[in-house]
Amino acid sequence: MSLSTFSAYLSFAVASEQKGLEYFVSIIASQSGVKADFIGRLKTDAEKNIRNLQMILRENVTELVMEPCESLNEENYVFSGLSSDPVKFAMTILDKQREFCRDAAKAVNLREVKRAFEKLSEKKSQLYLELKDLAV
Numbered sequence: 177m178s179l180s181t182f183s184a185y186l187s188f189a190v191a192s193e194q195k196g197l198e199y200f201v202s203i204i205a206s207q208s209g210v211k212a213d214f215i216g217r218l219k220t221d222a223e224k225n226i227r228n229l230q231m232i233l234r235e236n237v238t239e240l241v242m243e244p245c246e247s248l249n250e251e252n253y254v255f256s257g258l259s260s261d262p263v264k265f266a267m268t269i270l271d272k273q274r275e276f277c278r279d280a281a282k283a284v285n286l287r288e289v290k291r292a293f294e295k296l297s298e299k300k301s302q303l304y305l306e307l308k309d310l311a312v
Contacts, residue, residue, distance in 0.1 A: 180247040182289060185280045186233045188250060189296070190226055192276065195255070196269045197222035203262040211263060211310055218266065218303065225296060232292055246283035248276075263311045267304060274300035 179188055200219040207215050253276035259265035274297050281293035 178247045179250050180245065182236075182245055182284060182286065183233060185245070185248070185284070185293075186229055186289070188253070189273075189276065189280070189293075190229045190233070192253065192255075192273055193222045193225045193229065196273065197226070199269060200266065203266070206262060214307060214310055215266065218270075218307075221299070221303065228292065232289060236286065236289060245285070248279055248283060252276075252279075261311075263307060267307050267311065270300050270304040270307065274304060 179185055197219060200215050200222060204212060204215045204219065253272050255265075255269050255272045259268070277293045277297035277300060281290050281297060284290040284293060
């Protein structure tokens, strides 16, 4: 499926964050110590991201409808299935979300939306690296 509008980008990002949030909530009880704390942090971050993305969507609805944008293939950013290693699957989620945010930022012309996607991409990269260190 093709994402071809800014509102579609934002809606996809919200759905991706929601799906990640649901996964983090489902695995948090199975983790312990530092990993549980980190998964809790991922959960909190996803909740914050959902609120911010929804706010951007509401505040920029006119511009989002009118601006042309590059089409992105949704299939490139979908994460599905489960892994026997919950931490590695959490890393997969972060990686796919990071890729989407990075590519959406390149395709967006609206400064506020572009910056929001860039910041999310940077944050996802940072979280990915921190989780990678925990997975070892």
